[in-house]
Structure formats: C-alpha cells, structure tokens
Amino acid sequence: xxxxxxxxxxxxxxxxxxxxxxxxxxxxxxxxxxxxxxxxxxxxxxxxxxxxxxxxxxxxxxxxxxxxxxxxxxxxxxxxxxxxxxxxxxxxxxxxxxxxxxxxxxxxxxxxxxxxxxxxxxxxxxxxxxxxxxxxxxxxxxxxxxxxxxxxxxxxxxxxxxxxxxxxxxxxxxxxxxxxxxxxxxxxxxxxxxxxxxxxxxxxxxxxxxxxxxxxxxxxxxxxxxxxxxxxxxxxxxxxxxxxxxxxxxxxxxxxxxxxxxxxxxxxxxxxxxxxxxxxxxxxxxxxxxxxxxxxxxxxxxxxxxxxxxxxxxxxxxxxxxxxxxxxxxxxxxxxxxxxxxxxxxxxxxxxxxxxxxxxxxxxxxxxxxxxxxxxxxxxxxxxxxxxxxxxxxxxxxxxxxxxxxxxxxxxxxxxxx
Numbered sequence: 421x422x423x424x425x426x427x428x429x430x431x432x433x434x435x436x437x438x439x440x441x442x443x444x445x446x447x448x449x450x451x452x453x454x455x456x457x458x459x460x461x462x463x464x465x466x467x468x469x470x471x472x473x474x475x476x477x478x479x480x481x482x483x484x485x486x487x488x489x490x491x492x493x494x495x496x497x498x499x500x501x502x503x504x505x506x507x508x509x510x511x512x513x514x515x516x517x518x519x520x521x522x523x524x525x526x527x528x529x530x531x532x533x534x535x536x537x538x539x540x541x542x543x544x545x546x547x548x549x550x551x552x553x554x555x556x557x558x559x560x561x562x563x564x565x566x567x568x569x570x571x572x573x574x575x576x577x578x579x580x581x582x583x584x585x586x587x588x589x590x591x592x593x594x595x596x597x598x599x600x601x602x603x604x605x606x607x608x609x610x611x612x613x614x615x616x617x618x619x620x621x622x623x624x625x626x627x628x629x630x631x632x633x634x635x636x637x638x639x640x641x642x643x644x645x646x647x648x649x650x651x652x653x654x655x656x657x658x659x660x661x662x663x664x665x666x667x668x669x670x671x672x673x674x675x676x677x678x679x680x681x682x683x684x685x686x687x688x689x690x691x692x693x694x695x696x697x698x699x700x701x702x703x704x705x706x707x708x709x710x711x712x713x714x715x716x717x718x719x720x721x722x723x724x725x726x727x728x729x730x731x732x733x734x735x736x737x738x739x740x741x742x743x744x745x746x747x748x749x750x751x752x753x754x755x756x757x758x759x760x761x762x763x764x765x766x767x768x769x770x771x772x773x774x775x776x777x778x779x780x781x782x783x784x785x786x787x788x789x790x791x792x793x794x795x796x797x798x799x800x801x802x803x804x805x806x807x808x809x810x811x812x813x814x815x816x817x818x819x820x821x822x823x824x825x826x827x828x829x830x831x832x833x834x835x836x837x838x
Contacts, residue, residue, distance in 0.1 A: 421503040421835065423828050426522050430827070431820055433518050437462055438510045446507040446814025450813065451545035451556060452480070452584035460542060463502070464518065469527045471610060476509045478601040479560035481592040482542040484524060486533070495539050495610045495628060496837050497798075498523065498830070499789055509816025510536075511615045511807060515823060517542045518689045519613040523831045536608055536837045543789055550574060553753060558593045558789040560585070562604075562796050567596040568751065609764060609800070609837055610793040610828030613826050615818050616804040617786045617811035626778055627822040628829060630768045631802035634688070634784045634791040636757035638725045640749055642694075643736075645670075647667075647745040649709030661744040664708040667695065669743070675737050677728070687720045688728060689785060698760065720757045720783060738762035758791035764801030771832040777825055801831060 440462060441447040460482050473485045482502075489495070500516025511603045520540035524817035527533065545556030551572040559565045564624045570582035570592060582592045594601060597824075620628055647663035671692055694714040701710065717728050729752075736747040765781065772779040784802065793798040797816040805826040808817035 421506070421526055421530065421831060423522060423526050423831055424824060426526060427820060427824050427829075429525070430823065433463075433466065433521075434510060434514070434820075435733055437514060441504070441510075443507055443672055445827060447504050447510050448506050448508065449502060449504040450506075451503045451547055451550040452505075452581075452588050453550070456544055457588065459502045459514065460544070463521065463542060467521060467524075471528050472521075472524055476589060477541075477561060478591040478594060479557055480544050480585060480588045481513055481557045481561060484521060484540040484542070486528060488526060489537055492603065492606055494536060494606050494608050496534075496536050496764050496834055497539055497541055497607050497793075498611050498613075498834070499541035499543060499558070499610050500614060501543040503545055503550070503787060505549040505812045506546050507814055508812055509814055511816045511818045512617070512811050513546060513614070515615055515805065515818060516613045519823070519827045519830055522827050526831065534835050534837070536834075538834050545585075546778050548788055550783050553581075554755060554787055555792055556581065558792050561591065562792055563598040563600040564792065565595050565599060570596055575626075583641055585676060590794050601798055604796060604798065607793075607798050609761075610790060610798045611764070611788040611801050611803070611830060611833065612788060613803045613805060613830050614788055615807035615811060615816065617807070618785065619810065620782060621804060621806040622808060624780065626780055628777060628779050628826050629806075630765050630770060630772065630779060630781045631760055631790075631804055631805040632765065632781050632785050633720055633759045634757060634788055634794075634802070635689075635718040635720050636722060636725060636755045636787075636791070637716055637718040637753075638729050638755075639714070639753050640751075641714055641753070642750045643715055644710045644748040645713070645745055646748065647709045647711075647743070648707070650707045652705045652707055653712060655707060660707055661709070662707050663711040663745055664697065666743045666745045667711045669739055670732075670735055673739075677731055677735075680730070681724075685747060686724055688724055689718045690728070691716045691718075718785060718787075722757060724752070725757075755787055755791065756795050758794040758800070760790070760794060760801050761799035764799055767833050767836055768801050768803055768829060771829040771836075774832060775825065775828060777829070801833075
C-alpha cells in the first residue's frame with residue numbers, strides 16, 4: 421500500500437494545527453489546556469470525516485479506530501502526544517499521531533484490513549513542562565499516575581493536575597487509585613513515530629532511524645538552597661553563607677563527576693535547566709540567601725541513575741557543611757529506561773530496507789510514551805524521522821519527504837504484524 425498520495429493531506433493537517441495553536445512565536449499546546457484540546461478537536465473532526473471512529477478513554481486520551489472494530493479484538497496501537505512545551509515546535513508528538521492517522525485513512529479509503537487491526541492513540545499530557553511530570557496521559561491509562569501526582573501544580577496557575585484532568589473528562593478517582601484503564605491483554609504491539617530531537621540523524625544524513633531503547637531519567641523539579649542574605653560589601657568569604665556560590669559549587673562538582681563517568685563509558689547526561697534567585701530580593705549588593713534550581717540525570721541504566729543521584733545528594737551534604745547552607749528537596753521523580761522489542765525493531769528495519777532508505781539503529785536520549793508500554797510488557801518499537809534544529813523550540817523543521825518515508829515504513833510494518 422503506497423501512502424504517497426496522502427502527502428497533501430499530511431501537509432494540510434500540520435498547517436491547520438499550527439495555525440490553531442500558534443502563540444506568536446511557536447506553538448503552545450498546554451497539557452490539558454486550550455491548545456491541546458483544539459488540536460484534539462481538529463483531529464477528531466478530520467478522522468470522522470474519513471469514516472473512522474473516535475472515542476475518549478478514561479484518561480481523556482483520544483482513540484481512533486477503523487469502523488466496526490469488535491470490542492476486545494486484538495490490536496496494534498500507534499500512539500504519540502498532542503501537547504507541546506510553551507512556544508515549542510509543531511512536530512514534536514503531533515507527527516506520530518498524524519502518521520498513525522494516515523495509516524488508518526489509507527486503509528479506510530482503499531478498503532484494506534490488516535491481520536492485526538490498528539488503533540491510534542493521541543495522548544494528552546506527555547510534556548513535563550506544565551506540571552513537572554511527563555507521560556501523564558499514557559501513565560494514567562496504565563495505572564502509573566498516583567494521587568500525589570494529581571496534586572502537582574500547574575506552572576502558571578498553581579491549580580492541581582486533577583482539576584485540569586477532571587475538566588477534560590478524565591476519571592480522576594480511578595486514576596488516583598492507579599487502576600489500569602484499558603485491557604492490555606488485547607494490545608499485541610505498540611509503535612510510535614517521532615521526530616528525532618537531537619542532531620545525530622541530520623549529521624549522518626539519515627531520513628529515518630529505528631530506536632533501540634529510551635533513556636530513563638531521575639529529577640527534582642525544585643531544590644532550594646537556603647543560605648543567609650547579607651550585605652555584599654561587609655561579609656568576608658569565610659563568614660558567608662552564599663546560596664548562589666553553593667549551587668554553583670554543586671553544579672561544577674556534578675559536571676566533573678559526569679566527565680569522569682563519560683570517560684569510563686557510562687551512558688549519562690546531566691542538566692540543571694532552572695536556576696533562580698528570589699526576584700523580590702534581587703540586588704547586586706546582596707548575598708543571595710535563597711536559590712531554587714532543578715536537577716535531572718538521564719541514562720539507559722537504572723543503576724547509573726540511582727548511583728549518580730546518591731552522588732548528588734552526598735555532594736549537597738558536603739557543600740551544606742562547608743558553606744553553612746541547607747538544601748531542601750521536592751518529591752523525587754523517576755522514569756525508568758526502556759528497551760524496544762528486538763522483533764519489532766527488526767520488522768521496522770526490514771521495512772526501511774524494503775523502501776531502499778538509509779537508516780541506522782540508534783538510542784533515544786529523550787523520553788517517549790513508548791517507554792511506558794515497553795515497561796508494561798507490551799512489545800514496542802519506535803521510528804525516528806529526521807528533523808532540523810532540534811526540538812522543544814519553534815524551529816523544528818521536519819521535511820515532509822522524510823515524514824512520508826517514515827509513514828510508509830510504519831504502514832508497511834503494521835501490515836506485517838499478526
């Protein structure tokens with residue numbers, strides 16, 4: 421089945437959703453917010469016009485199905501998310517949902533049925549930018565979202581996640597009880613197409629790539645270093661309790677540990693993406709007594725994540741003693757690493773070879789919904805599509821030719837599942 425004729429439709433979908441969610445800089449589709457809902461409503465109307473069935477699961481995710489699919493029938497799932505970071509790019513997440521829909525639309529238009537029918541899931545709330553936690557839609561579906569998670573505050577309003585999920589129809593009572601909200605026994609495979617969010621494929625001139633595994637992460641959204649705010653001109657170094665210098669000291673120590681581990685071949689990336697002094701106390705003549713910062717480490721190894729986390733906590737304790745400061749931590753968040761199913765990876769690779777397209781098998785440094793399904797025991801696979809200028813910014817620049825190649829590979833793979 422050749423999907424090349426659907427290219428104009430793909431271009432129209434991307435253009436329309438961009439227009440609906442443009443914020444003046446990039447696109448903003450806040451988790452459980454207006455932009456995400458607008459994108460979901462648009463895709464729902466499109467799918468129904470093409471003769472597909474659309475439903476909403478108990479976690480408020482959208483489910484697109486071929487007409488007449490028997491309840492409880494074995495299926496393959498294709499999924500990704502429809503939210504974005506603030507002022508983000510148009511293709512992160514959305515490309516995977518559109519790819520799955522195009523596969524369904526092609527089969528519906530041509531009257532073709534696969535041995536294993538496909539459903540497409542558009543997950544809400546994948547991005548951690550809004551509530552400090554990732555995979556909210558898929559996590560809720562799989563019973564991985566806790567009552568404490570539902571209390572996480574929105575970055576702008578401070579209102580809890582449960583309030584936002586309730587507003588879009590999610591069953592927050594069942595979610596808080598960590599009930600699995602779907603019959604996983606019928607899901608024979610999970611596939612996800614996604615733009616690559618780094619520079620590897622562009623550098624290697626690869627239109628598509630098969631993903632071998634996904635890094636997990638361990639993080640704190642907010643760590644507070646408490647020192648003593650004093651006049652900058654009168655307190656000598658040995659009597660200071662400078663929260664900013666303490667945080668800077670910590671970051672430099674972690675960077676050195678990271679460098680040594682990389683030299684030993686350890687898979688690890690470390691980031692402090694937020695550092696803030698208290699705006700109400702800002703002054704160039706004041707020793708900062710209060711600094712907030714974030715911490716994140718990612719690795720393919722759970723043991724590496726835990727070991728580096730404990731190293732970070734040990735350095736905090738040492739710096740607290742040496743500099744007379746105190747570190748306070750919010751709740752630790754953990755996303756487990758995941759390995760993609762070797763059999764599905766090989767099917768995706770075979771589909772790439774069938775198309776005569778250059779590809780490689782590479783790991784994913786970024787997290788994806790696929791990791792949750794893989795760790796739930798569902799055979800899972802991912803396909804990356806080349807994308808210029810990275811991701812989580814307005815300059816994402818996936819070429820439509822590369823995307824349609826990825827859609828064809830996805831379609832061919834789905835046609836060979838049973």
